[in-house]
Each structure stands twice: as structure tokens, then as C-alpha cells.
Amino acid sequence: MSVTSKSTIETKPRRASPGRWWMKPGHGSVSWLELALLVACIALVVAPVPHSYQDVINITLLWGGVALSWNIAGGYAGLISFGHAAFFGIGAYTSTILLVNYGVSPWLGLWLGGIFAAAFGITLALIGARLRGPFFILSTLAAAEVVRIGALNWTSLTGGAEGLWITPTKSIANMVFASRSAYVALVLGYAIIVYLVSKAIERSRYGLVLFAVRDDEDAASAAGVNPLTARTGAMGLSAFLTAIGGSLFAQYFQFLDPTYVISPELSFQFALLAALGGLGTAIGPALGAIVIMPLSELLRSYLGAAFQGLHLAIYGGFLVFVMLYLPGGIASALERSTGRSKETP
Amino acid sequence: MTTFGQLVFSGLLIGCIYALMSMGLTLIFGVLRIVNFAHGEFLMIAMYGAWAVTAFLGLNPYVAIVAVVPAMALFGVVVHQVVISPGVDKPHLVLVFATMGLSILMQNVALMFFSADLFDVPPMFDGQSVIIGPFFFKAELLLGFMIAVFCTISLRWTINSTYLGKAIRATVQDSEAAMLMGVPVPRIFMIAFASGSALVGLAACVMMPLFSVFPTVGLNFVLIAFVIVVLGGLGSIEGALLGGMCIGIVQSVSSYYIAPAYGQLFFFVLFLLVMIFRPEGLLGRKGESTVGIN
Numbered sequence: 001m002s003v004t005s006k007s008t009i010e011t012k013p014r015r016a017s018p019g020r021w022w023m024k025p026g027h028g029s030v031s032w033l034e035l036a037l038l039v040a041c042i043a044l045v046v047a048p049v050p051h052s053y054q055d056v057i058n059i060t061l062l063w064g065g066v067a068l069s070w071n072i073a074g075g076y077a078g079l080i081s082f083g084h085a086a087f088f089g090i091g092a093y094t095s096t097i098l099l100v101n102y103g104v105s106p107w108l109g110l111w112l113g114g115i116f117a118a119a120f121g122i123t124l125a126l127i128g129a130r131l132r133g134p135f136f137i138l139s140t141l142a143a144a145e146v147v148r149i150g151a152l153n154w155t156s157l158t159g160g161a162e163g164l165w166i167t168p169t170k171s172i173a174n175m176v177f178a179s180r181s182a183y184v185a186l187v188l189g190y191a192i193i194v195y196l197v198s199k200a201i202e203r204s205r206y207g208l209v210l211f212a213v214r215d216d217e218d219a220a221s222a223a224g225v226n227p228l229t230a231r232t233g234a235m236g237l238s239a240f241l242t243a244i245g246g247s248l249f250a251q252y253f254q255f256l257d258p259t260y261v262i263s264p265e266l267s268f269q270f271a272l273l274a275a276l277g278g279l280g281t282a283i284g285p286a287l288g289a290i291v292i293m294p295l296s297e298l299l300r301s302y303l304g305a306a307f308q309g310l311h312l313a314i315y316g317g318f319l320v321f322v323m324l325y326l327p328g329g330i331a332s333a334l335e336r337s338t339g340r341s342k343e344t345p
Numbered sequence: 346m347t348t349f350g351q352l353v354f355s356g357l358l359i360g361c362i363y364a365l366m367s368m369g370l371t372l373i374f375g376v377l378r379i380v381n382f383a384h385g386e387f388l389m390i391a392m393y394g395a396w397a398v399t400a401f402l403g404l405n406p407y408v409a410i411v412a413v414v415p416a417m418a419l420f421g422v423v424v425h426q427v428v429i430s431p432g433v434d435k436p437h438l439v440l441v442f443a444t445m446g447l448s449i450l451m452q453n454v455a456l457m458f459f460s461a462d463l464f465d466v467p468p469m470f471d472g473q474s475v476i477i478g479p480f481f482f483k484a485e486l487l488l489g490f491m492i493a494v495f496c497t498i499s500l501r502w503t504i505n506s507t508y509l510g511k512a513i514r515a516t517v518q519d520s521e522a523a524m525l526m527g528v529p530v531p532r533i534f535m536i537a538f539a540s541g542s543a544l545v546g547l548a549a550c551v552m553m554p555l556f557s558v559f560p561t562v563g564l565n566f567v568l569i570a571f572v573i574v575v576l577g578g579l580g581s582i583e584g585a586l587l588g589g590m591c592i593g594i595v596q597s598v599s600s601y602y603i604a605p606a607y608g609q610l611f612f613f614v615l616f617l618l619v620m621i622f623r624p625e626g627l628l629g630r631k632g633e634s635t636v637g638i639n
Contacts, residue, residue: 134380142616149610309456319446
């Protein structure tokens, strides 16, 4: 019991919070910060940026979308998962196998991948229905390992360790575009949709149910909330959205192998971006990806050649620091640092 | 039948070595109630330590124990003071992610110093086997097995029969009441964390003659360790030994009869089954949050 009641980072009550004017959504509208981020992202998609930067923008937006999807389970419902790479991989492999072997368009395949992943996510939530705290985390890690080893050994379907290639025959139906801008626009669309879904959950009754289950499962169920439906729903939706991100990843990089796409490291990455940005809010994971991804790419390009591993060591140290001293992540730090002077009485 | 027996006994031996590697994890969880996600990286740096002592001083890795174990205990104290202690009163997520960050940090510092190459130590006993009845055992495995069993017994003895052990048990049962009775709880936490790290150091010296070391070696082993401690009951010392033996046997038998790759698959499936049907583990107490060393 004590594990659950301690299990969440303190999050402010949503509606009554004395937020900052530039982060605080008005009545059902978007905040200035969100609007500015949106304009900046659209500008980056439209502007003629060099290819290498477009890769960075693309991966930032994609990882942002996946971190937001992770946040639906991990941040809202308190189901900390270190196995989301399994959902990502299921999405990526489903759409790619359908495209390569059966000629099914990824525009259809991504939905199917999402449904498979959602089914798997719901199963996982049911398996872990009784598990709390670290036990749930470890079970997601183990489940993802089962998927990874399965994909590695089911060679006839997944190509095993050699991976799967999408041969680029450019057509919109195959979701293989001539220009990178088209991919970036697509991924931006994905990120925006996941963001809007997150916002919608935050404001809905269902969101309140999730927060209640996260903060105190026993109290929530005493108040008439069914924790099981809340948990399965959040995990299913989170898995579904993550899998769509996986399909988009496959279409952009046109190569898949289980050792990367379903690796525990990737699962950690999704969780860490959300945690660094700020769990349990929509803006948190988005900020996490927007701040961390370009920075880490930048560090890698400057330090990667001379000191192998240094940029990730910095990342690890930063993570330790943020978690210990700013457990609300970048979002809460921003709010705190600029908030004081601008607080309206 | 001899083959099967051989597989079971070899699995048992390697399983005990895995158990030794997991004992630090279960001890730390039992006392501090945190899962150290950097556990694998503790093992990794301790293995580098054992390798360095062997390579630069020309000592036997088993002799390296006298250097590596105190060094790891000291390292444990430092990590406890810098990372664990500031986060121990905060929501458990804080330390989940902080130890995760620590693991990324350690992995990449190792990468900077040692590159991604594999290091190993020369074989100890000229590859000789010990023959018991119809079975052959690698001498390193047998020695590791004995060290693991010895460790379990002495850890159990410490917890049951010493004053320190009594303080640890009091802390596990109710840290606030223990504090009121004059048990220095923060120091008990530090001692537990340092002992957990020292145990990892011991495990690393035992494992060095059997496995190669590289910066990401921890991930492979930490997944096994998680399975073992949950299987045995997170926080239970005998449980870790039992869990280790189960995993060792499952791995060795399924690798031989089916395929090495599926050995891993089996123990993760086993893990999920335990999570569904007996989440407190084989020897853990009912009600996960009350799991402790008892």
C-alpha cells in the first residue's frame, strides 16, 4: 500500500491551479506557450532546412509523440512501463510486414498495428492488475523482452536479426515520400494528435478517474471507480498511439531490427523523455522531447567523435540531477522560474 | 539420463552464481524498498575492477576479491550519499528514474574509459574440470557455487544473530518505530546499500573468469537478476538462491533441448507466470508492499 500511495510525483490539481498566464490554458483554449511551440514546429516543417537537421526535427517530433503516448499510461494512470518499445515494435513490424509481404498500404497497416499493440497492452495491464510499484515496472520489462526475443527468433516473419527493409518505391499510397518535409509534416501531425488526445484526457472525467487511480487506488475504488477498467483503458490507448509512432518510424527509416526497435534502451528512452519533461501533464513530455532531443543530437555531433559516450554520460548525470532536485521535470522548473514575478493575485 | 543430470547440476551451479549477483539487489530492496536500476552497472564496474586487478597486478581474480569488495562497498556509500539518500523520502518514481540515469551515466563513463571492446581474464584452472560421479563440472563454477552458498549462510547469520542484523530487521519491519527506539535508520540504509554493492563486487570477481566484460554487460545480467529476485520473492535472501537455481536449471535445460535463444524466452515467460499467479514470489510474504527481509 505504501508503495502506491507514494508512487506519484505530486501534480497540481488541474482546474484550480494558479498557473502562469503563459502556460495556463484559458477556458478550454490553448496557452501561449503551446501556441508558440506549434508555430515554431510548423515553421520548421515549412522552412528549407538542411537534411541533417530535418532528421533531428523528425526524430524530436516522433519521440515527442511517443513520450506523450507513454505519458498516458505512465503519467496519467501511474502505470510506469519500461516495455513500451514492445508496442512501438509491434506497430512498426505490423505495418512493415503488411507492406513488404502483402502490399497493404501502411495507411491501413498502422491502424492494424495499433490494434495489435492495444490488445497486447490490455493483456499486459490485466497480467499486472494486482502489481504495484516496482513489480509492475519489472513485468513490463519482462513482457517486452518476450516480444523482442520472439521477434528475433521468428525469422520467417520478421527477418530475425537481419531485420526488414522497405524498398523505397515512392508513392503516397506506400507512405514513401520523395521529400523529407512530407515525413516531417506527417510526424508533426502525429505529435499534434497525440497532444490533443492527452489534453482531452486531462480535461475529461476519464482523466480524473485515471488521476484518482494513480494517486490512491484503494480510495478510488472505494469511491466507486473501477481501477481495472481505468488501467486497461489507459494502457490500451497508450499502446495504440505508441504503435502508430512505430509505423511512422518504420516508414521514415525504412529499416527495422528487433535489437533496436524493441530494445529495453528504447523503452527507457520513451519513459525518460516524459519524466525529464514532467510526468502527468501534456506539456511535460512535449517539452522533454523538444529540449532533450536536439540538445543530445547537438552534444553527440560535437563530442561523439572525440569522446565516445560522453554525451550520454552527460545525459545520465543530468537525469539524476533533474529527478532528485526537480522531480516535476522541465515543465515545473519553467513554471517555477518565471512564475513568481508574473503571478496574478 | 546422465546428460539430463549433467544439465541440471550445471544449471544449478550457474544459477547459484546468478543468485550471488542478485543478492545485493534483493538486500537493497528489502531494506530501502527501492529497486536499484543501476544494479547491472554496479556489476559491470566491479567486473572491470576485477579485470584491472588481474591484468595489471597479475593476480588471480579470486584474490582480487580483497580489493574489489571494499572498493565496491565504498562506491556504494558514495552512491548512497549522493543519489539514494536525497531521494529516499520522495515518491518511488524519483529513485526509479534517478538510478536509471545513474546506469546511463556509468555505462557511458565505462565506454569512454574502456571502449566497447570485450575484456576477459585468462582461464584459472587450465580449463580443468572437477569430476564427481558421472558428472563433470568446471572448477570455476564449483568455486562460485561454494562462495554463493557461503555468502547466503553468512548473510542469514548476520541478519539473525548480530546486533546489526537486529537493527536491520527492526528497520525493515517499521522504520519509524525503529528510529524511535534509537536505531540510526539512515545509517542502516547506508550499510545495507554498501553491503549490497559489496556483494555485487564479490559476484563480479566470481563471474570474471566465466564471462567477458563490456560497458553494456550489465543489462543482460540485470534482467536475469530481476527475474531471480522476483521469482524468489523480492527482499528474500533464500528466495534469491532458490530463484537463481530455478533460472539456472531452466536456462541450461532449455538451451540444450530447444535452442539457446529460447532459454531466455523461457525465463521471462516463467517470470510473467509468477507475476500472475504468485506476485509475492516463491518465498516472499503475501502482500507485495510488506515484502522484507525476515
